[in-house]
């Protein structure tokens with residue numbers, strides 16, 4: 313149980329600044345994802361939290377106290393990595409109880425705590441197996457149990473599912489979230505998978521080149537991204553160029569897009585003259601009759617994908633929109649269509665945050 317506050321964290325590898333002022337906060341019991349492409353500084357941030365790396369600047373406060381000069385083994389955090397490195401010659405139960413034996417706890421207490429945590433991660437009955445005698449998903453749950461049994465103040469997970477196949481990944485993902493919520497433990501979770509971050513987290517930090525581009529709830533980063541980078545990384549997106557942007561109040565704008573006047577909401581305080589564009593997620597668009605809707609265009613591609621008909625619409629002014637239409641929609645190649653937009657999901661944002 314802990315609150316965490318990371319402020320202005322910097323980490324330099326030789327002359328390369330891998331973290332350039334990372335700031336984020338976790339309330340007690342929250343799961344915070346660090347999301348971003350390879351090389352953006354997720355693992356470096358997590359390693360600074362764990363105490364495996366010493367930051368060159370900034371601070372990390374846990375329950376209000378700086379921990380940057382506390383050695384890793386005194387922080388009382390649990391860490392789970394992608395390669396879980398179980399001891400091959402120890403049974404599952406011995407692996408889970410390892411940290412407690414190091415602490416020289418009484419045998420009876422070790423047995424009880426190992427039993428309880430193995431039940432929590434649904435490994436009961438496998439105590440006497442060796443790591444090589446259980447599946448990859450079960451091995452990863454042993455690694456999780458090994459961290460949890462020490463009742464850490466903070467749980468740190470770095471791409472823990474990366475070595476699992478898709479089906480197992482799903483299963484272990486839900487288990488981690490269940491266990492984290494049941495135990496009320498604050499957790500940081502590194503992933504480059506946007507759906508994983510969205511599904512599991514209370515808050516997501518979208519990282520970009522050693523900085524946090526946006527720190528917000530999954531809903532906010534998806535529906536109200538602060539810039540194109542965030543929108544692109546968090547799901548399918550259409551970006552339409554806009555002109556004649558006029559602010560009409562806190563986060564409200566009048567714009568011209570694809571030759572049409574629109575009133576939309578967006579990122580507050582986009583500077584006048586700054587390059588902005590309109591975000592339209594595919595599910596906020598629907599096909600309507602050619603003379604109805606907000607835009608007019610023609611169908612330039614369509615693909616039946618079972619649950620949806622994916623269409624590419626080239627608008628009269630040349631802009632292109634991709635949308636997911638009803639699978640039973642009848643469209644003909646080059647057929648004229650109208651596109652209606654759900655205005656509550658149209659979002660004006662700067663191409664690059666000012």
Ligand SMILES: Nc1ncnc2c1ncn2[C@@H]1O[C@H](COP(=O)(O)OP(=O)(O)O)[C@@H](O)[C@H]1O
Pocket residue numbers: 325326328330348349350351352353354355356357
């Ligand atoms: N030990 C190191 N020495 C030099 N550069 C490193 C080292 N570790 C990581 N980096 C660089 O720092 C950047 C961030 O790395 P990392 O935090 O591992 O990214 P991520 O986990 O987001 O993929 C990358 O450009 C990486 O090449």
Ligand SMILES: [Mg+2]
Pocket residue numbers: 354355356
């Ligand atoms: Mg990494």
